[in-house]
Amino acid sequence: MQRCELLTPAAADVPEQVIGDVLGRAARLGPADPLVRTVTPHEERVWTAAGLLADAERVAAGLLARHDPGARIATCLVNGPEAVLLQFGVALAGMVLVPVNPRSRGPELEHALRLSGAEAVYAAEDAAGDPAADLAAEVAGRLPALREVHRCTGDWRALRHDRTVDLPTVPPQGLAQIQFTSGTTGRAKGVQITHSGMVATSHAFRDRIGLPEGGVWVNPMPLFHTAGNVLGVMGALWQRCEHVVVAFEPARVLELITQHRATLLSAAPTLLDLLMARPEIGQADLSSLRVVFTGGQTVSPGFVDRVESAFAAPLITTFGMTETCGSALLPAPTDPDPVRRTTVGRPLAGTGVRIATPDGVPAAPGEVGELWLRGERLTPGYYRDPEATAAAIDPGGWLHTGDLAVMDAAGACRIVGRLKDMIKTGGENVSPEEVEEAVVSHPSVARAAVVGAPDERWGELVVAFVVPEPGAAIDPAELERHCRARLSPFKVPRAWRALEELPMTASTKVQRAELRRMAAADPALRPAVAP
Template sequence: MNEIPEWGTLPRMLRQRATAHPQSVAVIDGDTTLSLSDIRTQASQVARALISRGVVAGDRIAVWAPNCWQWVVTAFGIWDCGAVVVPLSTRGKGIETAEVLRRTGCRVLVAIDDFLGTSYIDQLATAVGGPSSDAPFADLPDVHTLVLLQGDRNIPGTFPWEAFLDLHDTVPLEAAEKRALAVEPTDIFEILMTSGTTGQPKGVMLNGGQILRAYWDWAEVCGLGKGDRLAVVSPFAHGFGINAGMIACVERLATMVPVAVFDPDRALDMVENLGLTTLAGPPNLFSRILSDPELDQRDTSSLRWAIVGAASVPDELVIALQDRLGFERITNAYGLIEGSVVTMTRPGDPTAVVAGSAGRVVPGMEIRLVDSDGAPARTGEQGEIQIRGYGVMQGYWDAPQLTSDAFTSDGWLSTGDVGSLDCEGNLRIVGRTKEMLIVGGFNAYPAEIESLLLHNPKLAQAAVIGAPDDVLGEVVWAFVVPHAGENPTEEEIVAWARANMSNYKAPRRVLVLETLPVTANGKIAKASLRERVDQLRTSV
């Protein structure tokens, strides 16, 4: 493993990279191409404009926009002035977003006004009321500045993108450089929201030093480097999008291609037209590409490596990625916002390891599994995953009790994930303790059942939900997507499951869909599926 250069901070990393490789292409977004020199120049303008609006080191700046080139220069500008970026999900509504802005005390909101026919600003104004005499939103008094990436609004404290950048002339370059170079590796640089689909969102605090190292090492294992072109499908509002998609590309001199809305047809167009070398995302993203009826007529020869994660990976998917898309290397990994990168498969691992596990622990991190009593789980036994090391969060924003509750008395972070370790240290993810079903007294984990269902040769995707049952307490319901050309019935799949898995794991109901609903970061939207289960149960 090559050691990370002694940058320490995002501003110093950007300066070294832009000085040594000024013309290296960092971003391709439609008709806009940015070199590292361009990013440094525009990030400095953003930083100086923020300083002109009174932003000081440690202030929180929210960004509410889909993946785009302005997101990139805004983020590096925020870090240049020593502030903290708070990414906001484009799936969030006005009330949710207002709550995050209040809780983190954001001073500036950088947003796109209209996306996919939705006005974010109108949503927010509906939730918190209109402007005051000197601020964009009367009931968000901390937010004194609103920057619109597109369009304009006649609202106090609001600037269209170009007018905002013009403010940089009011702050000397020397003052901004002094601010950038004063940033310390231990300074918090991002607050990422987590658990929004299962409960009250929590703000995970991470510092620049740990994320620079985590994704330098991640890129080293994956093989991301100069000349690579990575389609960033995961939103910049998600830890993988901003850290692996944005920061790692600049660190490693790769080119990021921001994707605002994933479409398998557009993905294949980008592969052909831009020469993409790298794709990253959960298995269902790759399944959607592989199901494209025109795939065999498309030129995917530029593709070099893929990274899959966030779910079980069928052997057949790994083989199809190699045979049909031509990937030379496929990496599986396990990580979480609170713990960054934890485990990864390695080059040369056999298909069974890549498909059946998330690999081995990365240098600088530790992992242990414990049973429900807190005793160490033996090799092959399931247990809750606990981690510690340099990549673990600094805590939850303004939530000392939640932070304390997340750690054991001896300093390990309890992830809530359930897994097992084989004799070689490969981690297999089984599910989450909170998602665990108790079927007639037996513990059943959705991720394990989903993996088993995908052994059915007719099924391309599967998602499992628990439903209440008067006799067993809970039973399994499955939502599945067949392979192209296959038309399995519910009865066929249930019969197959009963013949091929433990009876308590076999689904009671199976619903066959054309597609599974997904969240903004490409994971299966299980909250939507739970609503579907509730509706079907009440309609009976």
């Protein structure tokens, strides 16, 4: 490979093109196979493949009795049976699912419902103390399109219709979902996701993981994001395994892995940290695990080592966005250690990748550039926002991710930062991720995030926010010595702030914009001696 541009062909001879096809395939190949297990405080329920298809069709019938195909149906639900059945029921009815974080505040929920034009919303009566259903009822009066607010209490049976109906034919390029990005600034954009995009991504994800059919996937990732409902729900459907859907609670997740002999665990890095901090992990039998899957943020080689030591299974880390149905690049569990520990792997099937120079041409291997992605399974754009679409996707169909990456000669990519997050100090560029990797390699640090604080002389100063390991204390002088042994002097943080936890978005990404605001507003973070 002379230049950093790859196109991985889409998988051939895959007749399933829409969500209903994949569900039908599972029911045809193994009707009695356990396919979904939902675990809630009220009930633990298992659906066979045939039973899930039948109930999903009855949910679709209920929706079609009140709405036309194409209608936007919003959900504001925690992980549970209602979220799973509505995901499939809406798809079979030829409608568009609008999954919204049940912890959303009023303005966020109203924005999602208004922009999508949702006709109905199914909202949790109580989502971890947040009255999502009350909020939905409150904003409904200001939304003429919103005709129905359904309060969900865990009784999934109420979703089913008692009559069968003819289900519509759904086109592969038809809109399946509108998911809202968890941007740190500005109003969230509605990402359009097609049936074929979800089907192709989950198929490619399943293939790259490489596990044999069957097994048990434990998935505490929220189903209102692509990691939960594309890679999780749809990936497990292709795998024809038992998919254990549960809201994240560390002790419960560890118990489920042990009890059901899980072969795959899906969890964001923050959730893995919380699992590893639990005393129960020492007694949990995790020997059945074959893969631990994560994503949503870059992780250090040291973090990979900690996870693999704790779970005795390879950790694979994806690069993905809502715009890519959750995954674009992914290592295989069998890849060599350097690939799994330091990269996000190679492009999935049906994905074009370019590491672009500032001129937009492919970079040379090892050269830093912006990560561009292309392929039919990616989003066609942002709903009712042509300006944002044009800003993100160029006329050649390339999605400009805003992430900086390096590709090696074998096509594996390493994420090295964000264009907008790059710190410029004294005329030098500093990648926050590089500094964070050095900081978290100190035994007293559990997590770290690095941002720039404005400075008249230097442009920006490097500031580190750190979360200490339990029982540890942060010693700025010691951390500075530690970093100076690993980084060029201009990259070493000039100020340090200890936090109990880093501010995170709903999809567990660090809110760098909030940290930049904190750094700019707090004069105590300014160093006494300039770098």
